[in-house]
Amino acid sequence: xxxxxxxxxxxxxxxxxxxxxxxxxxxxxxxxxxxxxxxxxxxxxxxxxxxxxxxxxxxxxxxxxxxxxxxxxxxxxxxxxxxxxxxxxxxxxxxxxxxxxxxxxxxxxxxxxxxxxxxxxxxxxxxxxxxxxxxxxxxxxxxxxxxxxxxxxxxxxxxxxxxxxxxxxxxxxxxxxxxxxxxxxxxxxxxxxxxxxxx
Numbered sequence: 001x002x003x004x005x006x007x008x009x010x011x012x013x014x015x016x017x018x019x020x021x022x023x024x025x026x027x028x029x030x031x032x033x034x035x036x037x038x039x040x041x042x043x044x045x046x047x048x049x050x051x052x053x054x055x056x057x058x059x060x061x062x063x064x065x066x067x068x069x070x071x072x073x074x075x076x077x078x079x080x081x082x083x084x085x086x087x088x089x090x091x092x093x094x095x096x097x098x099x100x101x102x103x104x105x106x107x108x109x110x111x112x113x114x115x116x117x118x119x120x121x122x123x124x125x126x127x128x129x130x131x132x133x134x135x136x137x138x139x140x141x142x143x144x145x146x147x148x149x150x151x152x153x154x155x156x157x158x159x160x161x162x163x164x165x166x167x168x169x170x171x172x173x174x175x176x177x178x179x180x181x182x183x184x185x186x187x188x189x190x191x192x193x194x195x196x197x198x199x
Contacts, residue, residue: 021059024051025073032070033106042066065125067114072129074107089153090144091167091194098171098186102178112176138164145197154197167193 027049042063046053060066078100101108118126141164148154171190178184 020055022073024049024056024059025070027051028066028070029074029077029107032067032110033104062125064114064117064123067110068125068129071107071110071114074104088144089194090141090148090164091191091197093144094141094167094171095187095190098175098190101175102186105179108175109179112172112179115172134168137168141167148197152199155199158197163197 028045031045031048042056042060043053045063045066046056056066060069101111114126115130117123118130138161142160145154145160145163149156149160167190170193171186174184174186174189178186
């Protein structure tokens with residue numbers, strides 16, 4: 001759970017402001033789930049989610065800040081609604097997360113758009129958020145791979161850190177390919193890592 005300082009945008013004053021910000025993000029998730037990220041302005045996003053442009057500007061300084069907050073909020077909601085994956089194999093967990101993402105194509109599109117936009121020089125919010133996110137995901141995956149090695153289900157002659165980075169890259173790249181061609185089997189393709197890493 002992010003701390004007060006980690007929140008993207010402003011929470012607003014008192015409980016009413018926090019609740020209103022959450023309501024805006026919940027509605028924005030619905031809109032992006034249906035429509036994806038279509039490059040519209042902050043003003044048109046406000047219109048689509050049924051709030052005033054001024055209301056959005058009260059909580060978010062820019063379109064990028066709003067979109068990153070929407071994605072972060074969607075991830076928090078999904079994590080809260082899922083069972084803790086526990087000590088499962090690293091590959092099974094990453095496959096499960098990727099397949100879960102495919103149930104919400106608009107958010108997969110939003111994620112891909114935001115990651116690409118975070119490479120632009122003027123992107124501060126996106127760059128900071130996704131740099132930290134990738135670091136966290138890679139570290140968690142590497143830790144799970146080390147546990148898999150100790151359990152004897154992953155080869156002991158591979159370094160977990162670069163393998164974790166490769167799996168994350170494969171997952172993200174396959175999701176982009178799936179957006180272009182939904183016939184691609186993300187589950188089977190990502191699952192091939194289990195065969196490649198088997199002792």
